[in-house]
Amino acid sequence: TQLLEQSPQFLSIQEGENLTVYCNSSSVFSSLQWYRQEPGEGPVLLVTVVTGGEVKKLKRLTFQFGDARKDSSLHITAAQPGDTGLYLCAGVPWGNTPLVFGKGTRLSVIA
Amino acid sequence: EPEVTQTPSHQVTQMGQEVILRCAPISNHLYFYWYRQILGQKVEFLVSFYNNEISEKSEIFDDQFSVERPDGSNFTLKIRSTKLEDSAMYFCASSGGTAGGYTFGSGTRLTVV
Structure with missing residues (x-):
């Protein structure tokens, strides 16, 4: 079973601060995806990273896929209360077996 | 934007009863999945479906579970x-x-009671 470890598990910060969430594994993935999940809703895809070392930006969010394709990070610049939510990383193992999720990082941005 | 629609949104059932959960996927998608998330825990894979048959299933997806595509x-x-x-x-x-x-x-x- 391929595991994805996310850290931190919980994060509470003030509006305007920067933060980084990490997603690590001992396994190699063909791609990594980041989702955001609101209470009572399904995960919503934010980004997919496919190439080792790839960096993608989505407004104030920057996603990076590690060179070895085992880890990823999500950096949020100048966090806003609207960024509050559960951020999930998920990986597609080699062989394109179904998506494996991490436990998530619950972010709270206080105004 | 195309959506995946699930019904019902809530279901309460008594232990031992059968339940059927329904899903309308995006029409031009080819791969279909069921996942579950126990409260406070991570999203777990149950089963994937491709080309009108199960392509992969997890240990959770035992004989009590089944997946069908009744109307195509x-x-x-x-x-x-x-x-x-x-x-x-x-x-x-x-x-x-x-x-x-x-x-x-x-x-x-x-919710099973």
Whole structure:
């Protein structure tokens, strides 16, 4: 079973601060995806990273896929209360077996 | 924007009863999945479906579970004899390819009492 470890598990910060969430594994993935999940809703895809070392930006969010394709990070610049939510990383193992999720990082941005 | 639609949004059932959860995936997607999320825990894979048959299933997806495509477009997840530990959010998802992002439905909250 391929595991994805996310850290931190919980994060509470003030509006305007920067933060980084990490997603690590001992396994190699063909791609990594980041989702955001609101209470009572399904995960919503934010980004997919496919190439080792790839960096993608989505407004104030920057996603990076590690060179070895085992880890990823999500950096949020100048966090806003609207960024509050559960951020999930998920990986597609080699062989394109179904998506494996991490436990998530619950972010709270206080105004 | 195309959506994955799940019904019902909530289901309460007595232990031992059968439940059927329904999903309308995005019409031009080829790959279909069921996941579940027990309260406070991570999203767990149950089963994937491609080309009108199960392509992969997890250890959770035992003989009590079955998946069907009764009308060629919508999907159902059936739990034959529910247990208390089956209480969870059940999510249906679809994707256009195996490596692309998944589109998830809003889920069915199943409560077994």
